[in-house]
Amino acid sequence: MSLREVLRHARYDADGVLERIGELGQEGLQRNITVPATVALAGQHDELATLIRLFILQEEVGMEEAAFLLDDAADFLEQTEHGVRALVDIRPYGSEDDGASGWAVADLTPGMDTATTPTRRDYVLGVSSASTTLAQMTMRTQIGSALDLGTGCGVQSLHLSRHAERVVATDVNARALKLARVTAELSGAEVDFRQGSLFEPVQGEKFDLIVSNPPYVMSPPSDSRLMYRETNFSGDELLQAILREAPRHLNPGGSIQLLVNWAVVDGQPWEERIRGWVEGNGMDLFVLERERMDKFSYIELWLADAGLAGSEEWVYAYDRWLKYFEDLGIEEVGMGWLLMTDAGRATPHVRIESWPHAVHQPVGEVFARHRSAVDAATLPLDDLLASRPRIVDVTQETFGEPGAADPEYIVLRQSTGLRRAMKVDTVLAAVLGSLDGDLTVGQVIAAVAELLEKDPTALSLEIAPKVREALEEQYLRLD
Known part of the structure; x- marks a missing residue:
């Protein structure tokens, strides 16, 4: 047996x-x-x-x-x-939303029952909240090929193997590859494992989807760095390197999805820094900042993760890390989700925003639909008015004084995905609420204009930008 x-x-x-x-x-x-x-x-x-x-x-x-x-x-x-x-942690793994299941093999969890034990340099992390988040944000559309960049214990490959015909997984850590192979074997997943840093093992190859939760901890250079979370890159240069090279490894229409950190540098808006890294590469970019940490909290988090809490090394390591951040001008650290797609646009679409609010997991469908949502939102006006989108998974909330003839304001709120909310007036609420996939945008606007005794052409010009916004943010879906 x-x-x-x-x-x-x-x-x-x-x-x-x-x-x-x-x-x-x-x-x-x-x-x-x-x-x-x-x-x-x-x-x-x-x-x-x-x-x-x-x-x-x-x-x-x-x-x-x-x-x-x-x-x-x-x-x-x-x-x-x-x-x-x-000698290792062999833990059952199951995902309800896509059926990926089996066993994840990793190193034993350090610090169990408050024991303070130093973490070995080539430590292989098991399934963590970060790896679960990456799995939940990953697009699950059927594709030909996928790359699990920095596979760790191999859990992302279990998910990818459910919807990709071919999965390649890489890691610079030989021990990680050894345990990831066992994860795949025990779980019945076919994966091509290769050792090497970043894209070195797949030079000349292209993929439909690349996913990664890279070792993004921005720590001072050290010979004793922990491979699963740290590299020799300075600050957030690892993320920059991935974004620079990824386009060469994407098929037309292909995407890379990352769960990453980036530096918030004193005196420079973080959105501008990220935008500058992809300028001129021809790729669509969608970035959501999910959390922001001040430099002190960030350093304390990762010193504790390394098993240094309560040790004599704590103060020395803390001071060294603070000096490192001071030299780089890092005041805060942003943490979030990134999607970059070879959408083939003459003018790439870039959207970078802070979204710390609760979401409805898994959000993979939001990223899977993002390209088509942008396509719909950027249609020429005549094509937009001729389109037949439908409102999906949205509830309407009205607020106002009791007994008032009209609500003070109306909010459309998504019940799935990012759970965005849009404040609208009665006219826009009537238009968006009437889009059911049968009537065109132009027909609905004309009907509302007639009801309100307004000029339909003028109302179309007024409403169209809001319809575009609703399409891009996926209140409306054009199938």
């Missing part, structure tokens, strides 16, 4: 584990605390309980209890005085 069959036979999957450790056990693990899960497993010694203890809770298990694993998981276990311990 293969290890995959052993795991399946024991029902070592996301549902099986949650059923055993319960919600409190799961929440404890999200805090890197094993106690609630250990309590939930008290007195249980079957195969599923043993797998949870070994590969998630990092407990030592007796030789007899682990006997069913010894032949097939020997490479992932070490013998101790009283039994065996896991």
Whole structure:
């Protein structure tokens, strides 16, 4: 029996584990605390309980209890005085929205139960909130080829293999590739793994989709840098390098999606910095800043992540990092989502904005529809008026004084995707609300103009910019 069959036979999957450790056990693990899960497993010694203890809770298990694993998981276990311990974290993985499932293999979680242990330089991170976010924002349209740039434990490749005919995954970390291969094998995904930095392993190749959560932590240069999060690039030059080279690796219509950080430099608007990196490359760009951190909070976050909290190195490392940021002029760090597409436009469409608000995950469909939304929003006026868009997943909210004849203002709010909100007047609300995919924009505007006794041509010119905005922001969809 293969290890995959052993795991399946024991029902070592996301549902099986949650059923055993319960919600409190799961929440404890999200805090890197094993106690609630250990309590939930008290007195249980079957195969599923043993797998949870070994590969998630990092407990030592007796030789007899682990006997069913010894032949097939020997490479992932070490013998101790009283039994065996896991050398890696093998954790069930499941995604409800696209069905990607299997097991993610990574290094054991450091700092479990508040233990302060230094992180090895070639440490391979498991499924994190960042990797989950990237998976949720990735377009899921059927494509021919995909590149998982900086694959880590390989979880993005599991998703890509669901909708790409061919998946290539790269990483500079040989240990990451080793564990990612096991992730793919256990999960039944076919992936072409290659070692090398950035695009070096795929020179001369092009893809329909590239995804990456690159090692974006902006830390001072160090020989002891953590490979999964840091590089020798200065500041946010890694992001700049990816954006410069990515166009050469995209098929016509292809896209790259990134979950990244960028520096907010004193005296320069962050939007202008990013815009300058892609100027002249012919690509559409869509950037959403999801979070902003001051330099102190940012440094403290990553020093703690490196296991330096409470250590003698904390103050020295903090001061060194502050000096590094001071030299680069970095006051804050932006964190967000980036989509760049070879849309073939004579004038590329660039939209960069801050969007820290709650969204409805997964948001992959928002990015998948972005190009067609821009196409619709930039139609010539005659074509726009002849189009038949429909309003989708939008609710209308009205506000005003009780008993008033008309509302003070009206808000159209998306119930899915980015959950944007648009303040409109009664005329615009009537136009947008009447677009059902059957009537043209021109027909609806003409009907509203007749009702209000307005000139339809003048109303068209007045309403068209708002219709374009509603199309680009996906209140309206032109299928």
